[in-house]
Amino acid sequence: MHMSDGLVNGPTAGAFGLIAVLGLVLAGVRARSDLDDRTAPMAGLVTAFVFAVQMINFPILPGASGHLLGGALVAILVGPWVGSLCIAIVLCVQALLFADGGLTALGTNIVNMALVGVFVGYAVAVALRPLARRSRAGLVATAFVAAFVNTVVASLAFVLEYAIGGAGGASLGTVFTLMIGLHVLIGIGEGVITAATVGAVASVRPDLVHLLRGTAPPLQLRRAGDTGVTESRATEGNPS
Template sequence: MHVPDGFLDVPTSAATGVVAVAAVGIALRRARHELDDRTAPMAGLVAAFVFAAQMINFPVGAGTSGHLMGGALAAVLVGPWTAVLCLAVVLLVQGLFMADGGISALGTNITLIGLVTVVVGWFVFRGLRAVLPRRLGVVAPAAAIAALVSVPVAAAVFTLLFAVGGQVPIDTGTVLTAMLGWHVLIGLGEALITGLVVGAVVTARPDLVHGARSLLATRELEIRTVPA
């Protein structure tokens, strides 16, 4: 979903730039509560994995592309604030050194990929966790569903931005159909990858998964209260 330069008008790009700067600024302060010496290396691994996954692009039309986003995956593994930072760094490197997304559209790309997917993914994950049984086995399926939902939502938000400030002479309905059609399919792939990756990490090291911490605390409390 990397948006190129000139695809949106200046006011719309500037507005999303302000949103992106504000989100990254807040994330810089809040991420310190999610990371410690044990979990900080996970953030680097997540950023590297997302960077590699986003290199696989699918043409969507009208100059845009679709690809795996990784917002929900990052939020579940390292926490939502750290996930915003991971995605922002990935998008910055891609925009500056790989011409993947425009420089003037960097704020738009961070808002869509690094903020919308993270926020939607995290809240869907938390909502599912609240209604599903409190077991580690539900973490991976909940993360997969969160990833599935987050991708088309980001595509819909992009279409809204295009309707407000699109600079390409294409009907908004056509853009919406193309974006949602492709990104529902991409969302299915992202759900599969997210579920597999989160499931593997939960199985090996559940203590490193931010989205599983409350379940671990509950399980440890239950173990300690069992009479000998």
């Protein structure tokens, strides 16, 4: 979903660059309450993981690529504020060191993936948290749906930016069809990877899954076939 330089005009790139800066400043302020000696290492791990999976991409349009996003994954594991900073760091490193996404388009890429993608994924996960609290299968299903929706909505944000100031030469209809159609397929793959990763972390350390913080009563995850024996329990914390 990376935009390259020139895919949108200068005023559009500048406007979304300002939105990206304001969003990240707010995220930086709010992230302080979510970071501690347990969550900081997790943030580093998910940032490295997202960086690795995003490096596997393929062209969709001249100046745009498709790949996994990681927004729901980071939101569920470390929260939306820290998660948006993690994705933004990935995007900055990719643009500066690997020319993956243009520098003038960095603001649009951050808005699409670090802000829209992360917060939409988290909103879906929170809406489905009652399901996630029931069992490990419910948590895995929640992660899948959140990742799928976050991918499709982030691609819609891409189309919106192109509709406002597209300068790539392709028609809006072509951009919409290719971006949404392909990201529906990408969303399925992202959902599977997100569900597997979140499920694996929750099986070992549910207290490190941000989505499970502050549940009342505390979440109890049971494997199929268990007869009332608690596998693990999420510690309570700040649900924000």
